[in-house]
Amino acid sequence: MAPTTSPLIHRRGLMLVLSSPSGAGKTTIARGLLDRDPGITMSVSVTTRAMRPGEAEGLDYYFIDQRRFDRMAETGELLEHARVFGNCYGTPRAAVENALAGGRDVLFAIDWQGAQQLAQNARDDLVSVFVLPPTATELERRLRDRGQDSEEVIANRMAKASNEISHWPEYDYVIVNHDVEESIVAVQAILSAERLRRRRQVGLPEFVKSIQDAL
Numbered sequence: 001m002a003p004t005t006s007p008l009i010h011r012r013g014l015m016l017v018l019s020s021p022s023g024a025g026k027t028t029i030a031r032g033l034l035d036r037d038p039g040i041t042m043s044v045s046v047t048t049r050a051m052r053p054g055e056a057e058g059l060d061y062y063f064i065d066q067r068r069f070d071r072m073a074e075t076g077e078l079l080e081h082a083r084v085f086g087n088c089y090g091t092p093r094a095a096v097e098n099a100l101a102g103g104r105d106v107l108f109a110i111d112w113q114g115a116q117q118l119a120q121n122a123r124d125d126l127v128s129v130f131v132l133p134p135t136a137t138e139l140e141r142r143l144r145d146r147g148q149d150s151e152e153v154i155a156n157r158m159a160k161a162s163n164e165i166s167h168w169p170e171y172d173y174v175i176v177n178h179d180v181e182e183s184i185v186a187v188q189a190i191l192s193a194e195r196l197r198r199r200r201q202v203g204l205p206e207f208v209k210s211i212q213d214a215l
């Protein structure tokens with residue numbers, strides 16, 4: 001593929017946030033994107049929720065107790081944090097800042113509260129995507145088929161889905177996750193375009209001037 005920028009231009013990293021009601025498929029889309037795009041890295045959150053079967057420490061989450069979570073929140077170690085479905089979740093600040101400083105993009109699968117906090121602190125670096133399920137029935141089917149939560153947990157997540165969905169107008173992009181492959185391609189397209197935004201191309205004015213000077 002032809003290069004779309006010059007070696008004189010380097011890119012400022014961006015934060016790509018996926019939010020959705022629980023079970024709509026943001027983690028599945030995020031994994032697909034990570035497999036295909038070496039330029040983006042996943043932000044691994046801390047949570048006080050219990051580990052599910054099949055989850056791994058440091059890969060899906062860092063599983064910590066409430067005391068440690070409260071301490072991280074108090075000392076500013078979290079870029080954002082929120083209580084979701086009765087548990088605490090947060091984004092460790094250092095990993096994100098190191099990745100962005102190294103010119104890498106960072107991917108987040110977090111709720112609307114976290115997305116709002118990132119927008120307050122770093123709107124220019126944020127690209128937000130809201131993922132909708134095709135129908136309410138399909139959302140419940142996906143939660144149930146995932147086979148990792150009790151009926152009580154599923155009922156609680158379904159009860160809160162409408163509130164999560166009510167935040168869709170706050171996002172830059174909205175996709176309906178009918179098909180995983182199509183959704184991954186849609187998010188890849190968003191990422192490609194956002195990487196080319198003028199403000200993210202550091203050195204662009206100098207590059208343009210060098211061309212103009214030579215004309």
Ligand SMILES: Nc1ncnc2c1ncn2[C@@H]1O[C@H](COP(=O)(O)OP(=O)(O)OP(=O)(O)O)[C@@H](O)[C@H]1O
Binds near residue numbers: 024027109177180
């Ligand atoms: N387009 C799709 N079609 C069918 N099944 C899907 C689709 N996208 C995701 N799924 C399935 O739906 C289930 C929920 O997906 P996933 O865990 O990615 O949701 P999530 O939004 O990240 O949920 P949570 O917020 O609880 O972490 C998984 O079993 C996943 O394989």
Ligand SMILES: Nc1nc2c(ncn2[C@@H]2O[C@H](COP(=O)(O)O)[C@@H](O)[C@H]2O)c(=O)[nH]1
Binds near residue numbers: 019084113114115
């Ligand atoms: N504000 C944040 N929300 C987060 C973070 N990590 C995950 N989440 C949200 O929690 C729910 C539930 O996740 P689950 O793994 O228990 O299914 C999920 O839908 C995310 O929106 C975070 O760091 N900050």
